[in-house]
Amino acid sequence: AQSVTQLDSQVPVFEEAPVELRCNYSSSVSVYLFWYVQYPNQGLQLLLKYLSGSTLVKGINGFEAEFNKSQTSFHLRKPSVHISDTAEYFCAVSKSGGSNYKLTFGKGTLLTVNP
Amino acid sequence: AAGVIQSPRHLIKEKRETATLKCYPIPRHDTVYWYQQGPGQDPQFLISFYEKMQSDKGSIPDRFSAQQFSDYHSELNMSSLELGDSALYFCASSSTGGTQYFGPGTRLLVL
Numbered sequence: 001a002q003s004v005t006q007l008d009s010q011v012p013v014f015e016e017a018p019v020e021l022r023c024n025y026s027s028s029v030s031v032y033l034f035w036y037v038q039y040p041n042q043g044l045q046l047l048l049k050y051l052s053g054s055t056l057v058k059g060i061n062g063f064e065a066e067f068n069k070s071q072t073s074f075h076l077r078k079p080s081v082h083i084s085d086t087a088e089y090f091c092a093v094s095k096s097g098g099s100n101y102k103l104t105f106g107k108g109t110l111l112t113v114n115p
Numbered sequence: 116a117a118g119v120i121q122s123p124r125h126l127i128k129e130k131r132e133t134a135t136l137k138c139y140p141i142p143r144h145d146t147v148y149w150y151q152q153g154p155g156q157d158p159q160f161l162i163s164f165y166e167k168m169q170s171d172k173g174s175i176p177d178r179f180s181a182q183q184f185s186d187y188h189s190e191l192n193m194s195s196l197e198l199g200d201s202a203l204y205f206c207a208s209s210s211t212g213g214t215q216y217f218g219p220g221t222r223l224l225v226l
Contacts, residue, residue, distance in 0.1 A: 036217070043205060044158070044217040090157060100171040102148060103207075103215060105157040 002027040002093045006106035014114050015083055021076040021109045023091035030096040033074040034103065035065055038088045047089075050074060051096070061085070086113045117141055119208050119218035127224045128196050136191040136221045140208030146170070147189040148215060149181060152203040164189055165211070196225045 007022040025031060035047040048059025055067040065076045074091060088110050092103040120139040128134050140147050146165045150158040160173035164183035175181075178196075183189045193200060201224050207215035 034214070043219040044207075046214060046216065049214055100163065101146075101209065101213075101215070102160040102163055102171055102173065103150075103158070104160070107157050 002029075002031060002095065002104045004091050004093050004104055004106035006089075006091055006109050008109050009107065010110045010112065012112045012114060013081055016080045018079050019077065019081050019085075019111065021089050021091075021111065023074045023076065023106060025072050025074065025091075025093045027072075027093060027095075031093045032096050032101070033065075033067060034092040034094075035059065035063070035074075035076050036090045036092060036105075038090065038108075040087070044090065047076070081111070081113045083113050083115060085111060087111060119206055119216055121204075121206050121218035121221050123221060124219065125222050125224075127226065129226055130196055130198065132196050132225075134193045134196060134223060136193070136204055136206075136223075138189045138191070138206030138208075138218060140187050140189070140206075141216055144208035144210050144213075144216075145187065146209045146211065147183055147187070148207040148209075149175075149189070149191050150205040150207065152205060152220075154202070158205060161191070193223075198225050201225045 003026045005024045013019050033050040036044040050067045058064045088108045090108045091106040094101040122137045148163045149161040152158040161175040163171045167183045181191045203220045205220045207217045209215045
């Protein structure tokens with residue numbers, strides 16, 4: 001089974017500051033990794049994903065994440081945040097092989113961007 | 116681009132009633148997943164279907180059942196509703212082994 005730990009439940013930052021949202025995972029098999037964003041009262045939108053290849057992945061809205069296999073981490077970063085980035089961010093993992101790719105989510109990190 | 120469609124978007128039911136949630140996947144996606152997100156919680160996997168067959172089952176109560184039809188849409192049937200079933204229910208679809216794309220969710224309130 002897989003599990004995900006998001007180390008910060010809330011991250012407040014000022015506009016135009018850099019931000020890092022931390023995610024660690026645990027799995028006995030190879031995994032795919034994802035970051036989803038959820039704006040208030042909305043669904044889950046895919047930010048970025050790591051399936052294979054380059055460990056640095058770029059997503060939408062200027063976000064990027066780096067897969068670190070030795071540290072079992074997949075931290076999300078943005079060099080300069082905007083007010084509109086205020087949302088809940090979920091890190092998720094699935095198995096990378098077989099026939100079932102159900103997602104296991106972390107508890108989420110609430111990013112609040114203040115003016 | 117076409118997205119996952121869920122209906123209804125909002126649903127209010129009384130305890131012990133029945134609810135049916137519908138999910139229409141992205142065209143040519145053959146896999147559907149259902150997740151439940153309680154208030155302030157992370158989404159929890161309920162059940163999935165691949166090519167109209169159940170492919171995996173998570174923490175889905177016995178009161179719930181689901182199926183995927185020949186046109187690949189899926190329905191989640193919930194009976195004997197309890198207050199604790201109040202949640203946001205997401206459907207996601209993917210092509211085989213691919214990235215899951217989520218619908219907007221159905222917000223169920225049980226009174």
